[in-house]
Amino acid sequence: MADPAHQDLLPDALQRLADNPRVTVRRSGPPRKEGKCIACWIQRAQRALDNPALDLAIALGNELDLPVVAFFAAISNFPGANLRHYRFLNQGLPDLEEDLAERNVSFIVRRPPHNKLEAFLAEVGAAMLIGDENPCREPERWRRIIAQRLHIPYWTVDADVVVPSELFPKHFYMLHHMRPKLLAELPKYLVHTPAIKARKEWRRPRGLESFPVKDDITHGWRSLDRSIAPVDTFTGGTHAALHRLQHFVTHFLADYPKQRNHPEADGTSRMSPWLHFGHISPLTIALAAEKAHREGKAPRAAVDSLLNELIGWRELAVNFVKHVPDYDSIECAPEWAQKTLREHARDRRDPSYTLAQMEKGRTHDDLWNAAQLQMIHHGWMHNYLRMYWAKKILEWSPGPAQAWEYAVILNDKYELDGRDPNGYAGIAWAIGGVHDRPWFERPVFGTVRYMSGASTGKKFDSKTYIRQMLSSTANEPGSEDASTPSLF
Numbered sequence: 242m243a244d245p246a247h248q249d250l251l252p253d254a255l256q257r258l259a260d261n262p263r264v265t266v267r268r269s270g271p272p273r274k275e276g277k278c279i280a281c282w283i284q285r286a287q288r289a290l291d292n293p294a295l296d297l298a299i300a301l302g303n304e305l306d307l308p309v310v311a312f313f314a315a316i317s318n319f320p321g322a323n324l325r326h327y328r329f330l331n332q333g334l335p336d337l338e339e340d341l342a343e344r345n346v347s348f349i350v351r352r353p354p355h356n357k358l359e360a361f362l363a364e365v366g367a368a369m370l371i372g373d374e375n376p377c378r379e380p381e382r383w384r385r386i387i388a389q390r391l392h393i394p395y396w397t398v399d400a401d402v403v404v405p406s407e408l409f410p411k412h413f414y415m416l417h418h419m420r421p422k423l424l425a426e427l428p429k430y431l432v433h434t435p436a437i438k439a440r441k442e443w444r445r446p447r448g449l450e451s452f453p454v455k456d457d458i459t460h461g462w463r464s465l466d467r468s469i470a471p472v473d474t475f476t477g478g479t480h481a482a483l484h485r486l487q488h489f490v491t492h493f494l495a496d497y498p499k500q501r502n503h504p505e506a507d508g509t510s511r512m513s514p515w516l517h518f519g520h521i522s523p524l525t526i527a528l529a530a531e532k533a534h535r536e537g538k539a540p541r542a543a544v545d546s547l548l549n550e551l552i553g554w555r556e557l558a559v560n561f562v563k564h565v566p567d568y569d570s571i572e573c574a575p576e577w578a579q580k581t582l583r584e585h586a587r588d589r590r591d592p593s594y595t596l597a598q599m600e601k602g603r604t605h606d607d608l609w610n611a612a613q614l615q616m617i618h619h620g621w622m623h624n625y626l627r628m629y630w631a632k633k634i635l636e637w638s639p640g641p642a643q644a645w646e647y648a649v650i651l652n653d654k655y656e657l658d659g660r661d662p663n664g665y666a667g668i669a670w671a672i673g674g675v676h677d678r679p680w681f682e683r684p685v686f687g688t689v690r691y692m693s694g695a696s697t698g699k700k701f702d703s704k705t706y707i708r709q710m711l712s713s714t715a716n717e718p719g720s721e722d723a724s725t726p727s728l729f
């Protein structure tokens with residue numbers, strides 16, 4: 242959205258680009274007159290395909306007759322990121338460079354201590370800065386700080402949702418409140434966007450530094466947590482994401498409504514790690530599903546079921562994190578849930594486990610342990626078990642606030658898709674009744690929805706799942722002799 246106080250400073254064509262609910266003008270004003278390029282700061286949306294931030298940078302460049310340079314600053318202390326996350330991110334950089342080149346956009350990667358955005362903007366003589374959005378606390382704070390420090394216009398683009406989140410200015414308490422509004426916007430936003438090319442070639446200034454994308458960006462980072470090994474179940478990057486997407490829509494989408502609750506089957510898209518790193522856009526996935534339907538490969542109901550998760554639940558999670566400041570602690574729970582959890586905070590926990598026992602998957606519950614092993618060794622857990630997993634953490638922890646904290650710690654540490662609005666919303670749903678309603682009163686949970694091991698284990702072939710996890714996680718994650726489970 243344009244800052245009205247500065248609208249008169251922009252030429253009409255630029256104003257039209259700014260008048261888009263996906264765009265936030267964080268620093269207004271006209272492009273720097275003597276500017277030599279448009280800089281596109283890639284943070285969350287690490288892709289060239291279906292990336293509205295890149296599309297905007299290219300459109301501006303073409304309008305102003307300037308080339309576009311994309312910039313990625315690797316930082317060694319991203320909150321909660323460990324070697325597993327960085328390896329996945331690193332695997333995506335060569336695809337990004339290749340796909341940007343297709344659009345006539347150059348790519349500069351920098352590592353500390355040479356990764357300062359302002360120094361880069363000065364070196365390339367940027368006329369404007371275009372970035373992406375991330376509703377999580379720290380990344381949003383960084384964007385605000387940068388906006389205050391810059392001397393050139395800085396616009397960000399809400400690139401990782403189908404419907405711009407700005408259209409929903411307050412938190413929706415339930416998906417069924419948000420869904421009709423999302424559906425009303427879909428015809429406008431669920432459409433193919435052409436991959437326009439930058440008209441003007443960028444001449445790289447002599448000696449301008451860029452880190453080779455295939456090299457290890459973490460090399461020499463002494464404070465990086467390397468204890469969480471990379472996994473070989475997922476390969477980062479847009480190309481691997483598209484490959485998996487194609488496989489999913491061709492073979493599994495038709496049965497998605499039935500199979501999505503079967504952790505022992507490979508029935509879901511597994512797009513979440515790539516979505517988290519912005520290697521793929523939700524739009525690309527949604528359009529691939531629509532295409533599969535048009536080609537007769539999947540019924541309408543299957544596509545709708547996928548879109549309900551991909552756009553409904555996922556964009557509700559973005560809405561939640563954007564508007565609820567304490568999204569990762571018990572303070573964000575609705576009043577009824579806080580009250581009931583407080584009333585049951587002193588109920589006897591039997592059994593009760595420490596964080597260390599749970600982390601190692603050493604509980605009495607084989608199904609829970611298997612799910613924990615899936616997360617530790619494969620960097621991903623099936624949705625059905627994520628719900629069960631978090632609810633058992635509530636049941637076995639000393640109190641609800643600790644349970645919440647433990648769930649966030651484990652989820653963010655081991656899941657490739659962790660540190661994501663979806664994770665915070667998922668934990669808030671499971672432990673704090675967020676986006677849910679009160680159920681029947683029972684110990685520990687109060688009226689927060691309960692899931693029992695006995696009934697959960699009967700809804701799918703839990704014995705097969707446990708066997709799969711035990712056989713596939715016998716070795717250290719990432720080790721060469723780690724046997725690949727049939728599931729991956």
Ligand SMILES: Cc1cc2nc3c(=O)[nH]c(=O)nc-3n(C[C@H](O)[C@H](O)[C@H](O)COP(=O)(O)OP(=O)(O)OC[C@H]3O[C@@H](n4cnc5c(N)ncnc54)[C@H](O)[C@@H]3O)c2cc1C
Pocket residue numbers: 501509510511512513514516517547550551552554555558622623624625627628631652656658659660661663664665667668670671
């Ligand atoms: C306790 C708990 C923790 C979770 N932690 C995370 C997390 O850290 N990161 C994460 O991306 N998701 C998380 N989820 C949501 C969901 O479990 C995963 O997104 C999903 O399992 C990913 O698998 P998939 O890509 O095969 O999903 P699919 O079933 O193929 O769905 C397609 C996409 O829709 C979105 N989606 C699916 N289910 C949900 C959901 N319940 N809520 C929001 N979006 C959804 C995801 O982006 C997913 O990739 C969590 C859920 C719970 C209950």
